[in-house]
Amino acid sequence: MRYLPGYALRRAATAMSAEIAERFATVGLRMSEASILMLIAANAGISAAQIGRALGIKRANMTPLIAGLEAQGWISREARDGRSMGLALTKTGIHKAAEASRISDEHEANLLSRVPAAHRDHLLPALQALSATE
Amino acid sequence: MRYLPGYALRRAATAMSAEIAERFATVGLRMSEASILMLIAANAGISAAQIGRALGIKRANMTPLIAGLEAQGWISREARDGRSMGLALTKTGIHKAAEASRISDEHEANLLSRVPAAHRDHLLPALQALSATE
DNA sequence: TATTGTTATACTCTATAACTATA
DNA sequence: TATAGTTATAGAGTATAACAATA
Numbered sequence: 383m384r385y386l387p388g389y390a391l392r393r394a395a396t397a398m399s400a401e402i403a404e405r406f407a408t409v410g411l412r413m414s415e416a417s418i419l420m421l422i423a424a425n426a427g428i429s430a431a432q433i434g435r436a437l438g439i440k441r442a443n444m445t446p447l448i449a450g451l452e453a454q455g456w457i458s459r460e461a462r463d464g465r466s467m468g469l470a471l472t473k474t475g476i477h478k479a480a481e482a483s484r485i486s487d488e489h490e491a492n493l494l495s496r497v498p499a500a501h502r503d504h505l506l507p508a509l510q511a512l513s514a515t516e
Numbered sequence: 517m518r519y520l521p522g523y524a525l526r527r528a529a530t531a532m533s534a535e536i537a538e539r540f541a542t543v544g545l546r547m548s549e550a551s552i553l554m555l556i557a558a559n560a561g562i563s564a565a566q567i568g569r570a571l572g573i574k575r576a577n578m579t580p581l582i583a584g585l586e587a588q589g590w591i592s593r594e595a596r597d598g599r600s601m602g603l604a605l606t607k608t609g610i611h612k613a614a615e616a617s618r619i620s621d622e623h624e625a626n627l628l629s630r631v632p633a634a635h636r637d638h639l640l641p642a643l644q645a646l647s648a649t650e
Numbered sequence: 651t652a653t654t655g656t657t658a659t660a661c662t663c664t665a666t667a668a669c670t671a672t673a
Numbered sequence: 674t675a676t677a678g679t680t681a682t683a684g685a686g687t688a689t690a691a692c693a694a695t696a
Contacts, residue, residue: 511632
């Protein structure tokens with residue numbers, strides 16, 4: 383069973399997700415929260431719906447996520463127009479997003495270091511071919 | 517964000533898992549059920565605890581899975597010793613496992629076909645390096 | 651003591667449906 | 674009509690704790 387690419391893909395993703403989730407947890411973040419903070423850091427004023435589309439999170443599931451980040455004092459919301467809110471990081475949110483970025487970078491570097499050099503440069507393009515929307 | 521291997525890994529695994537889940541659903545199977553049926557097909561007499569270890573499913577979560585497969589009439593249980601049960605496929609279970617195998621094979625072939633030829637042979641060893649227990 | 655199977659429970663992620671307000 | 678945000682809800686997957694019976 384281990385020789386099946388699809389199976390190996392799920393196992394590797396599970397293992398790597400568990401690893402970065404554990405790293406994010408050390409600073410009190412879940413993976414979704416860390417991803418959202420980093421996305422807002424790079425795109426101030428982005429809306430919840432736009433984040434959902436970028437990260438593949440349904441609108442209905444964004445609501446409690448955004449509310450939680452706001453309750454922690456990490457993001458602020460300001461009306462863009464009558465129906466959408468622009469999101470931005472607060473001062474502590476900027477710090478939190480920086481922690482998330484540092485952890486993400488460490489994780490990505492660690493991940494790549496575990497792939498034998500002969501295969502390393504092939505991993506990303508292969509994975510991108512699989513998640514390409516047809 | 518798309519250029520991060522860890523992120524691409526999660527996205528690819530999510531996309532491929534959704535695809536095979538949809539394929540399995542056409543024959544009334546969930547991914548976990550299909551995996552268990554295929555594992556029993558290749559290892560008659562295996563126990564629930566052994567399956568759990570092989571597939572990364574906790575013992576406590578195996579119980580309702582096995583009960584469901586038995587309720588469908590796909591597997592039978594026979595005492596191996598006083599505390600463990602050997603699992604085997606019934607006649608309809610053999611048919612169901614064969615359907616699962618066919619779907620799995622089709623999915624794996626389709627998956628590989630989507631990876632550019634230059635990267636194809638590198639995917640499996642790269643993924644295996646990531647899920648290797650250290 | 652360790653393992654098997656079990657029950658109960660809970661958390662996360664994901665999904666759909668329905669609603670209001672606005673573009 | 675389509676979009677944004679919200680609420681309620683449900684199904685999976687996964688996790689721990691505890692227990693009885695057995696190895």
